[in-house]
Amino acid sequence: MSGADVGDGAAGIPPHGDAVLRVEGLRKSFGTTPVLRGIDLEVREHEVVALIGASGSGKSTLLRCITLLESIDDGQIFLRGDDISDPRVDADRVRARMGVVFQQFNLFPHIRVIDNVTLAARRVLRVPRAEAEATALALLERVGLADKAREYPDRLSGGQQQRAAIVRAVATNPEVLLLDEITSALDPELVAEVLDLVRELAAEGTTIVMATHEMEFARDVADRVVFLDAGVVLEQGPAADLFAHPREERTRAFLARFRGGRDA
Amino acid sequence: MPTRDPDDAAPSAVELDRRAYRRRQTTRSVLVSLVSTIVFAVVIWFAVVNTPGFDRVRQSFFDLDVAIASWPRVIEGLWVNIQVLAVAVVGVALLGTLLAVMRTLRGPVFFPLRALAAGYTDLFRGLPLIIVLFLVGFGVPGLELFPRNSAQFWGTIALILTYSAYVSEVFRAGIEAVHPSQRLAARSLGLSHGQTLRIVVLPQAVRKVTPALMNDFVAMQKDVGLISVLGVVDAVRAAQIETAQNFNFTPYVLAGLLFVLLALPMIRLTDWYTARLREREQIGSIV
Ligand SMILES: Nc1ncnc2c1ncn2[C@@H]1O[C@H](COP(=O)(O)OP(=O)(O)OP(=O)(O)O)[C@@H](O)[C@H]1O
Ligand SMILES: [Mg+2]
Numbered sequence: 001m002s003g004a005d006v007g008d009g010a011a012g013i014p015p016h017g018d019a020v021l022r023v024e025g026l027r028k029s030f031g032t033t034p035v036l037r038g039i040d041l042e043v044r045e046h047e048v049v050a051l052i053g054a055s056g057s058g059k060s061t062l063l064r065c066i067t068l069l070e071s072i073d074d075g076q077i078f079l080r081g082d083d084i085s086d087p088r089v090d091a092d093r094v095r096a097r098m099g100v101v102f103q104q105f106n107l108f109p110h111i112r113v114i115d116n117v118t119l120a121a122r123r124v125l126r127v128p129r130a131e132a133e134a135t136a137l138a139l140l141e142r143v144g145l146a147d148k149a150r151e152y153p154d155r156l157s158g159g160q161q162q163r164a165a166i167v168r169a170v171a172t173n174p175e176v177l178l179l180d181e182i183t184s185a186l187d188p189e190l191v192a193e194v195l196d197l198v199r200e201l202a203a204e205g206t207t208i209v210m211a212t213h214e215m216e217f218a219r220d221v222a223d224r225v226v227f228l229d230a231g232v233v234l235e236q237g238p239a240a241d242l243f244a245h246p247r248e249e250r251t252r253a254f255l256a257r258f259r260g261g262r263d264a
Numbered sequence: 265m266p267t268r269d270p271d272d273a274a275p276s277a278v279e280l281d282r283r284a285y286r287r288r289q290t291t292r293s294v295l296v297s298l299v300s301t302i303v304f305a306v307v308i309w310f311a312v313v314n315t316p317g318f319d320r321v322r323q324s325f326f327d328l329d330v331a332i333a334s335w336p337r338v339i340e341g342l343w344v345n346i347q348v349l350a351v352a353v354v355g356v357a358l359l360g361t362l363l364a365v366m367r368t369l370r371g372p373v374f375f376p377l378r379a380l381a382a383g384y385t386d387l388f389r390g391l392p393l394i395i396v397l398f399l400v401g402f403g404v405p406g407l408e409l410f411p412r413n414s415a416q417f418w419g420t421i422a423l424i425l426t427y428s429a430y431v432s433e434v435f436r437a438g439i440e441a442v443h444p445s446q447r448l449a450a451r452s453l454g455l456s457h458g459q460t461l462r463i464v465v466l467p468q469a470v471r472k473v474t475p476a477l478m479n480d481f482v483a484m485q486k487d488v489g490l491i492s493v494l495g496v497v498d499a500v501r502a503a504q505i506e507t508a509q510n511f512n513f514t515p516y517v518l519a520g521l522l523f524v525l526l527a528l529p530m531i532r533l534t535d536w537y538t539a540r541l542r543e544r545e546q547i548g549s550i551v
Contacts, residue, residue: 064448067452069448069451069452092451092454092455092456093454095451095452095453095454096453096454097454098452100449100452100453102445102448102449104445105443105445105446105449106445106449107449108446108449108450108464108468109468110467110468110471119453119455119463120453120454120455123455123459123463124453124454124455125454168453172453172454
């Protein structure tokens with residue numbers, strides 16, 4: 001597999017900056033079940049991309065492949081032009097360049113919130129503890145969790161835990177932040193506080209790829225919405241366009257289920 | 265609308281009444297348990313003292329003079345047990361962890377390691393400790409491969425071999441009880457496989473199985489006495505020697521008591537810790 005010479009990928013994406021992440025022809029099967037059947041995706045700097053699709057459409061699998069937590073069967077993944085799907089790259093270094101937040105069980109329950117947040121800085125980037133803690137405290141302060149810094153994660157509410165997890169993911173200034181349904185395990189009244197934080201990060205120019213079932217939020221915050229269906233990107237486009245005028249029948253059917261009382 | 269001023273936190277009449285009732289109940293239970301304990305002790309005492317052979321048993325098992333005379337030797341022996349225990353604990357922790365980690369490795373490359381660890385634990389969990397002691401304690405020095413042929417050394421090794429098998433099983437259960445997402449979360453931060461194990465998985469695993477590990481420690485604490493079969497002059501062996509000299513079994517009772525005293529803090533600690541864990545798991549609930 002060679003990292004050189006890549007033709008340009010998806011066309012028609014509004015210029016946002018350089019491509020931070022590019023996925024080309026990504027394939028992944030579990031056993032004999034194909035889950036991703038040739039995914040092409042480009043994410044530019046400062047862009048917020050929402051991944052939507054039915055349950056089981058492969059959103060989580062795609063994010064796990066991008067973060068090299070899952071082996072891939074074919075295709076290539078580039079992070080700022082580096083082919084990170086090359087088996088010769090140091091996967092740990094690559095992962096340190098991305099921030100990831102999962103649905104739940106993100107925080108390590110046996111260490112304090114502050115230690116959770118500084119762990120990657122201290123152990124992977126070898127930042128001195130005092131320096132890492134200063135950064136972490138400033139971030140926690142910003143999201144209103146400064147007083148929880150010395151607590152253990154199980155003393156925090158679900159929403160606070162997810163916010164702390166997001167803080168942990170951005171503490172090392174990742175090139176891209178990957179969020180996998182970070183609010184779906186939360187009680188409805190806690191969802192807003194977590195989404196507000198994502199909104200803020202997006203406004204600051206953080207590059208974000210988020211798998212989500214929060215269609216309203218995707219419409220508000222995402223620059224582009226990517227609809228995953230049967231292992232391929234069936235349709236994508238600016239959030240407003242895609243929600244208002246889905247081209248594909250299956251996209252329409254999927255969106256109809258979320259529409260509820262709102263008209264598009 | 266609240267029936268009272270929300271800022272008035274003084275207990276209501278109903279609550280005061282409830283508290284008084286609970287206090288009376290507590291006093292009553294304490295009294296009942298006290299009386300029943302005393303009655304029970306007195307009954308047992310008379311039952312034992314009035315057995316026909318009581319005097320003879322008291323003379324040959326509970327002779328204070330013999331106890332005092334054998335004290336120095338037995339205590340010296342106990343010191344040997346403590347030394348063996350200290351070394352064995354460290355050895356068991358290391359080997360037990362290693363075995364547990366070997367058994368949780370995934371992927372075909374590690375099959376031999378996994379199989380080795382599995383075979384090892386099966387073997388040493390099945391073998392009686394005393395047989396391991398005989399085989400290692402008399403067999404290995406017989407090879408004349410090693411300069412050190414001290415019975416204490418090989419006894420310690422035998423203990424480590426056997427207890428590592430138990431402890432690794434406990435550890436493995438703990439490792440498998442750590443949610444897989446924790447591993448993913450750690451790796452996604454850029455931690456290596458080894459760092460993930462060391463910083464994230466093992467500490468959580470140990471916490472989950474600490475009560476079980478402490479129980480194994482208590483068991484090992486008394487099983488160190490078995491090294492006496494190799495001729496090591498530990499507390500048990502010393503008691504045996506004293507018993508032979510005095511034609512009196514009191515030294516055994518003394519050694520037994522000392523072992524119990526040695527184990528007691530750990531037993532209490534285990535109970536306390538288990539209770540605390542249970543408490544933490546049901547915060548805010550009384551059932
Ligand atoms: N480790 C695994 N082993 C086998 N099959 C898996 C594994 N992980 C995921 N799958 C399968 O892959 C498919 C895609 O799963 P994935 O979790 O990526 O879906 P998703 O789009 O994230 O769904 P959801 O919206 O419910 O989170 C599913 O059919 C799932 O059963
Ligand atoms: Mg998912």
